[in-house]
Each structure stands twice: as structure tokens, then as C-alpha cells.
Amino acid sequence: MTDVSIYARYSCEKQNETSLEDQIRRCRELALRHGLLVNDALIYTDAAASGTDKGDSARDGYRRLRQDWDAAKFDVLLVDEFSRLSRDAVEQAVLLKRLENNRRVRLITADGIDTQDPDWQLRLGLQGLLAQHESRKLRHRVDRGMVGQLERGYMIATPAYGYDLHREYDAREEHVGSRWRINPQEAAIVQQVFAQREAGESMHQIAAWLNSEGILCSRKARNADGGHWRASRVKNMLQNPIYRGVFVWHGSTTYAAKMKTLGLPVTTMEYARPELRLVSDESWQRCNARTISRSGYGGGAHALSGLLTCVCCGGTLALSALKRCRSVYCPACTEAKSSKQDESRMTSTVATAGVEIMLKHALDYFVSEPFIEAFRHSLQLRLTGDRQSGVDECEARLAKLKASQERLSRMLVDLTEEDAVLQQRYEETRQKVAQTRERLGQLKDGLEEVNTAVAQAQLAADPRQYLQSIFDADVAPQRLRAVLARLFPSIVFEGKTSRYISTFKLRFSPSVAMALASGTEAITTSEIEARFVLRYWPSSKKNETRWTVNTFDMPARRSAATVDVNFPSHASA
Template identity: 55%
Template sequence: MTKVAIYARYSCEKQNETSLDDQIRRCRELAQQNGLEVDEALIFTDAAISGQSHALHKREGYQAFQKAWQQGAFNVFIVDEPSRLTRDPVEQAQLMKLLENRRVRMLSCDGLDSHSQGWEIRFGLQSMIAQQEGRNLRHRVGRGMYGQLLRGYMIATPAYGYELKREFDDVGNRVGSHWQVNEAEAAVVREVYARREAGQSMHQIAAWLNTEAIPCSRMARKSDGGYWRPARVRNLLSNTIYRGTFTWHGSTTYAKRAAKRGIEVEQEVFARSELRLVSDQTWYRCNQKTHSRTGYGGGKHALAGLFSCGCCGGTLVLSAHRRAKSLYCANCTVGQSSEAGGTYQTQTIAVAGIETLLNHMLQCFLTPAFVEAFRTSLQLRLTGDTRQQLEDCRKRLVQLERTQARLSHMLTGISDEDPVLEQRYAETRDKVAACKTELAELESTQLQVDAQAIEAQLQVDPAVLLGTLLQADLAPERKRALLARLFPVLRFDGKRGRYCSRFYVEFAAGAALALASGTEQVDEGRQALRFRLQYTPRHRGDAAGNDKGTHWSVEVLSS
């Protein structure tokens, strides 16, 4: 008894849903022409799913079709054309191998019959054409998406915090899509950045989102709605759209696919200032490992992850002793214990001494004379013309594009390969891409000096930060975030003897004024000093045998 099945599929959401009905209708007509009757229970379909290998796990209809084939549920199947089955070359080869035993017959509406003479050649040619058509389609889709970005439209599904707005012409045809801010979700995004900037770990932020029952940024696979995970918080924080730029080929999914195919990823930045939710400074602080060297952040102690090792560059970690906590370099300790050879720094520094050092550094950098000198340099920024930087970048881009066009014309006009000319063209192309990125960065930010922020910073006294950092009820992550902004570099350079430790420190005075005034940081300059931390044991005293009363002392080194 002949049992007949049908499989139909269309590729993307932009195709008409009636495509499935049209394919099934043509398959039924072919069945009638061959005197066959289709079993209604053996009609398998997939809607809006690609035929490439990366979408195979989504094709439930095709998987059910394969399972029925393995179980012998039919001995004839009909498709509109072989490319409806798959566009993957490996899958097509497997189908051909299955059809060669002639237990199951394939008919297609374009005239292919697996029981006819020489069908293998025709099937192979059609498969090659289908594969090339898939490549052409991928190229056309990418070209169209890039063109939409150049015209000011947006592509892809809107990120969390935005919603889609389609634009139509006078006759109702869709010409493009825009993203617009969803204020309810945008408030959540700003709060996430504020919490991360305040030092909270991604685990803490995810816990807060779940406690507040805030819907996930993506549609959950299960009916319970899913929940926020630290990795999802990290993805949200790293999205450049929240600082007003969209990165072409910036997704990790595209990067992984390109790496598998050996394709070099060429990214390009498009300015979308109307979609900005946070400032550039906030975005970079939340994505750089400033107040925590780990990707997810955290730590129950304020000093966790702040200091680096002057020997290997690793992060100093806290010991597990409760009474006398200390910092040490785990990398150097492991390296020395494994006898790998080389120079290692395995000394420890007591946490009590580090706290004394930090307080002394703050008092050293926030002296009235130092603050006054910095305010004088800040005052000069009000009279500077920063627009020149933007104009210079634009002129440089025009010159580079002219050079690239000239080199491209020269390469087109020669018949033989010229390695030197090709290398120069590649270098110029990379310079053009870098210059475009720089220009987009400059245009997406307010290049002009924020006069109000400067005025506020000129009036505030940064010494108020001392009182804030000394508060007993200040959360460890908050204190760690403040210290990381004030001291971008805290490096332990080793000991000179048992009780003498040396440190290299960089202080950001602009961050101090910004934190004290509650404004954005204007000056990015840093001041560097070296310090010596000295410990005096309790049993030691002066010449008369009296206890000195202090056990830690800090001294500024000249070099």
C-alpha cells in the first residue's frame, strides 16, 4: 500500500503565509497526476524558518518528517522543490544517500523523480543552485540591512528599553523601521547602570530585578516567564545602543559564526543619539573592570579586586583569616609553589595597613593647594574650543577616503596582482574604518565642554569624600566603586624588608570633583605618586622605652 507524505517550508517572516498553502496545493495536484492519495496525517510544515544548518533545531516539522521516514510511515513524499527540504550541503548529501536505496520515493513539482534514470545528477545540480541561492540571499539581506542603517533606519529586534516603530510611504509600503524609547523599560535600564556604577555585582542586580518581578529582557522559552541571570545583565550592560551608537556586526552571535567560517569581522559604528539612555562615562565605567577585576563583579570586602601586583599584573586577593586579613598575589604564589621559574612576589600586606594608606593618600591628594591648582586648570577648559578636534577628524576622514578610492581604482586597472598595492589598500581601509569609529564616537557625545558641570565642580569641596568613605554603614561595593574611580591604578610594588611596603598610585582629581558635585567627569587627567607603608611592631618603642602609639606610617617617595 502506497502512503504519501508532503513537506512544505518557507524561509522568513517577510514571505506570505499562504506560501505553505500554495506548496501543499501543488503537491496534491502532482499526487493526483501520479494516481496517489495524500495522507492528511503525513503533511509536515515549517513556517518562517531558514533551510540552513543553523536553524535545523528549530524546524519541528522537518524533524517530525525525518522521524516518520525512519519509522516507515510513508514510502513516497512530495515537495514543491528540493530546496524546501534543506539548503545545507551536508544534509542534502545525507538525503541523497537515503534515497539511493529506493525504499522511499521523492517527487517534486519541478519534475524530479528519485526513481527515474539519472536523477542523482539533477538532484546534485539543483542542490548546488539552492546552496548558491542561499549565499546570494544572505548577501542581499546583509546589503539591504547595511543600506537601511546608512539611511538612518534600524534593523533587528529592538533591545530592551526600546520598541519598534515602522515607517510607511504614501501607498502603504514599508520603507523602514525606527526604534523609540520605551520609558518604562528605559527606567529599568538606567537603574541597572546606576546600580552597577555604584559597585553592585551582576548577581546582586539580577536578584533585584527578580525580586521586583521585572519581566525579562527576552521572551522566555517556558511558560513561567523565566528570570534574570547575571549573564543577561552583562549582555544588557555591554550593549552600545544605550550610549547612542549601534554597532554593525557587533553581536557575539555573528562573531562566533564568522569565526567558524574564517571570516574577518569588520565592524562599523552608526550614531543614534536619539536612543541614548546613559552617558559615555557611565557606560564605560560599567563595562570596564575598574571596581572589580572579575567580569561579574562582587566581593564582600571593600578592598576586593582593587590592588594589582607590580610583578605579574594580577589582582591581589584577600586571605581567609578573619582576625588579621591580608592581601597577596595568588598568581605569584601559585607560580612559586609550582617551581615554574621566574620572579614572583609572594609577600602579604595587612588590610589594616592598606586602610591607613588609603586615608593618607586621600588627605595627600586633596590638600587645598592641590585642589586649587586643579581648579585653575579646569577653569581654562571653559575658554578652550574643543570643536577643533571634531573638525580635524572629519578632514582626516575625507583625505583617507580619497586615498582609498584612488587605490581601489589602481587595483581595478591592473591585470596582475600587486602585493604592495594590495597591502597599502588594506592598511588604508583599516584606517578609514578606525577614523569612522572615532568620528561616530565624537559626534555621539557632547564634545563641547559642559559649562554647568564645570561651574558645579569649581564650587564644591572634594574633601567631603573623606567623610563619605569613612562612614561605617557604607556598603562594601559602594566604597569599592568610589575608591576605584578615585584611584584608577593601585599597584603593590613589593616590600623592602619585612615591614616596609611600596605602592604606585594614580589619582583622578576630575573624578573626585565629579563625585563630590554629582556631575559628569570633565577632566580625565591623572596624578601619579609613590608611597611607602611602614609598620612598627608593638614591642618596639623609642630610646626611653616608651610605646610610639602608632603602628602604621605612610611616606610619599620622590621617585
């Protein structure tokens, strides 16, 4: 008695089960021509499963076929085409070796292959090459079809959290494409997640809130309770550009990792989907900026954590342990000076209490009446149609970003080993260059209109009252940190001129100050730069010290202020 088996597979969801029935029917006809009888218990099938190595894990039928082959449960294997077994070159080679070493099993295909023929290896090898070529052509056709759907305004992926899938059909009830529609309940949760991140909360805190509220996880749950939110899931949500109304083709980290393995460049394409926007561009950028946390997940246990940078190496300053006096210092320079004996590095430290006093003085300086009036005048010009100032600001911003990108690019080239942080900074700067260049084009073409209601709200707002409240003792450190990061795009510690004198260079965004005070989005990207000298005055009396802050490098205004050390501290115990 000869045990005869059949294997059938179709690879695409657009096909259907009749494809399996047709393959099995042809194999039964093939068996009759050879005088064989098929054992119905030895019919293996896989539906909508790829024939490449990537799809093997989903091919239960093929896995059982190999197990029964090893167990010698059949003598003849019938398939419609050799490519039904596999399209992968490695798996095809394994099958060929298996057939050569185990001649007890005979392979017969409906398109003319029979391992009892003398030249079956050559014919099977040629068919294998054709199957691999067809697989590559199929991938190309699938990619081309997906891009075509995106160009026509449809969506091609499973909806992200916050959206529902809506299928569209033509007059003949044939599926022509799918679109995403905003799910109001889930969209509100997405917006709350962005709001909490903007306020400085860590991703772990946001995940804990989602779990405590009983909100079902965005991914397919493995159990009946709806799954469990984790910080990594929150991070993926915040990084998804669809929430700012942009779908990125080949923008997933999985695709990037695959291209890196293959040694190929990642080519992405952006497709605008303004109808799917849930948050503003500014909000999305802030939630994905490194100013909220250096690790990418945290929320800042201290109000100054990650805000200051080193003038020497450009690295982020760290906070010392809470002992006698908490201070900020540059760990990269400290390590370089210690291990490499690099005396050019800056290893100065400055107390966080003094830095907070300096920042408070800087706010008083930057939001003084002359600066506020200058900003209001600029905003009034925008309302009256003067766009040239906006173009000039954008060009200046683009020039700075391009210079920063070139500097980071040179640093990456000079590296002897991979630096993930530096690479991330380069990617962030590159994205900002592209966005600013696009914004400049819109301004020059006259496509950007000033939101009158927002401009009027900012003209009426007084940022001084708002900014005084952010330093209240009951303001959470992460909240203060998020606000300071927006107000001061750059806080550079330039070192010390003596034991008690430290210098800083700050860039301040008046537009952000007006936006925060009015509860709106910033309209301009203009920034003001100034230097400040922080001096510590020790006292012989217990618990009595004073700090002096001076402003310089600003010929139009020079100021000095002396502030008590009883400044509310936002340090975390």
C-alpha cells in the first residue's frame, strides 16, 4: 500500500478557499493518472500564508507536513506547483536535499515534476528560481499597489488607536479601499496622553493612569481583560505621526531594522491626512523632544533634569546626588578628563538652587515691558499682513538648524564607535530642518495665514502674571520642567570665572511665553539670546547666603539683581 499526501496553499487574503479546492482537485486528478489513491487524513493546507521564510511560522499545515514526513507517514507527496511548498531559496534547498537523501518519498507536481525522472533536480531547480523571481515580483506589485492606494487617499494598515476602519465598495459591491475614521472616545484618550506628556509626566505615569482608568490597550489583547499598558506602548503612541495628520510609508521601526540588516537605505514617503489630525504639530514635536527627558521615558524627577547643556561638549548636564548641596555638572567632560587626561574639558559644577534663581531672574528680564511691547508690535504687523518678518525669522531659524545638522554630521563621521544619543540628535535636527524648510516655502508662497483669534488672545495676554505662578512651591517638578523647556530652547552652562562666579547663555522664546499665558499655540519661532552671571555670596551666618544675577552682552539693557536664597526649591528628595 502507498500512502499519498497532498499539500495546498494560497498566499493572499484577496484569494479565497476555492484556490485550495482547485489545487486539491488537480492533485487528485494527478493521483488518478498515476494510479494512486489519496489518503484524506494526509491532506495539508495553509490559507492566506506566504511561501517565504517570513510566513513559515504561520503555516501550520506545512509544519505538520514536515513532521509527518519525518515520521514516514506517507510515500508520495502531490502538489500543484513546487512553489506551493516554498518560495524561499533556503527552504527550497532544504526540500531538495530532503528529497535527494530520502528517496522513499516521491514528489509529483501537476506542472510536470516527478522525482522518479532522471533530470528532476534540474527541472526542480529551475522552477525554484522562477518561484523566487515570482516572489520578488509579487512583493513589488504589493508595494506598488499599497503606494497607489495611499496616493488615492486610502489607508493600508490596521488603524492606530483613536481610529476605526471603514471599507469602501463600488457599485458592484467590490472592495476598492479602506479609510480611517476618528473614534471620538479613543481620540479623547490620545489627546489626554499628549497633554499629560506635555505637562512633563513620565510614560510610566501615563501607562499607570491608563491602566487605573481601565482603558483597554491599543494592541490586540492576549487575554480577556483587554491587555496591559506599558511605557513602551505609550512611547509608540506619542511617536506615531498619524496623530499630527501624516501617514509615513515605510516609517516603522520594524522596517528600519530590516533595512539595516540588509544594508539598504530606508526610503520613506509622507502622505498628508489632515482629516485624521488629533494634535497640533507643535504639541507632537514637544512630546517627542528630548527636553522632557533624556532617557525618552521619564518625566524629570527634578525641575532642572536634562535642561542644561555643556558649552564644552554640547552634552546634557546631570544632577549630583542629594548630599550637602545638589549641583549640575557635565558627566561626559568629567569622564574624559578623568580617564583620558583631557584638560580642555569643563568639570565645573554649580548649585541647582543658584540655577533656579538665575532662571527666575532671566524670566523677569525677558518678559519686561520693552520685550513684551516689541513682541506685540511684531504680532500686530502679522495681523496687518506684513509677512516679511516671518520669512526672515524662518530663514534665520533654518540657517541655525542647518549649521547644527552639519556640525552633528561631522561629529558622527569622526566617531570611532556608534553613539545612539548623538545619532538621535542628528535625526531630530534633520527632521526640524525639513519641517522648517517646508514652513519657509509656505510663508514665501503666502499659504500660511495668521489665526486672528489666537493672535488677539496673545495680544491681550500678560505673561508676567502666568510666569510668576510657575515657581510656586506646589507646582510639580515635572510640570515646571516642561514649561522651562519650552520657554528656554537653550540653557548653556559656560563655566566659571572663579570659585563663586558662573556664566550662562540662554535663549528665550517670547512667543511661547505669550502662548502659555493665553492658552494658545506659539505663532512665531523668534528667540532672544542673553548671557547671565550668577554669583554666590557665602555668609558666616548659618543658613544665610545670597545670590547675585547680572545680565550682560545686551547693550540695550543692563540689569543687576540680588535675590534671597529662600527661593522655592523644586528638587526631588
